[in-house]
């Protein structure tokens with residue numbers, strides 16, 4: 270089908286050699302709290318100005334294939350009057366949109382969530398596609414500890430991801446499929462590997478049942494890491510070996526590419542781990558779709574001051590350059 274060919278072309282462009290995806294799609298609440306933490310007033314105009322700083326960083330398209338926006342930014346314009354999706358396309362980056370409505374408590378699964386947002390999604394996707402969106406993102410959240418993740422939470426989230434992905438492809442939009450196993454907790458790296466593998470098995474089972482074309486998706490998983498509160502530490506080589514070993518066993522070869530989230534790792538650590546994974550010979554390209562590990566230094570440098578926009582852009586450009594080098598060094 271022509272549509273599927275276009276989808277796989279877009280998906281391949283998202284994971285093109287030396288390029289990753291910038292996740293700038295924090296919800297209004299999350300973005301506002303990050304602005305507050307950086308001493309910047311959490312206004313709609315400041316959220317817009319910050320996203321403009323990121324999107325218009327000189328040379329960004331050399332290392333960034335696409336930018337994930339939230340609904341607010343998607344409908345805003347850059348200061349020269351261009352809607353963000355158009356501005357991104359003109360600079361040479363694919364516009365993306367986060368379409369989930371967030372993780373909510375899952376019934377009969379204490380401490381676990383299911384991501385909502387399927388109601389009305391077909392219509393929203395058609396609207397986003399008409400406004401220039403080329404890809405979308407939906408994030409499921411999986412927690413480890415005290416019997417979690419439960420099979421119930423894995424299945425509910427995998428099912429929602431698959432219904433989302435099928436609807437995206439119907440609309441001609443590439444779905445980023447993001448089942449994030451959180452770093453929160455004192456669990457071991459082995460527990461993360463197990464939770465990541467079982468979650469991905471559920472996800473690929475549901476994607477197959479839903480008729481999703483794997484060449485037209487990008488998988489966005491966590492790296493396999495010890496929990497943040499675990500005394501065990503892991504070298505980049507160990508993280509790379511565990512992550513690649515886990516993915517190899519469960520991710521079909523047809524998937525267009527894998528773009529990791531950073532999940533709360535420091536920018537340097539996320540890059541080192543990404544670099545260590547490039548040494549493996551794998552059926553899919555491995556790249557980054559970092560949020561915090563790309564943008565935190567830019568937000569800190571900007572401080573909400575117009576005269577510091579260039580400093581913020583320099584900070585983002587430096588992180589993108591490091592990650593691009595990590596991808597190309599193999």
Ligand code: 13P
Nearest residue numbers: 292530531532559560561
């Ligand atoms: P982090 O890289 O900060 O984890 O964000 C990526 C993302 O898109 C989370 O949904």
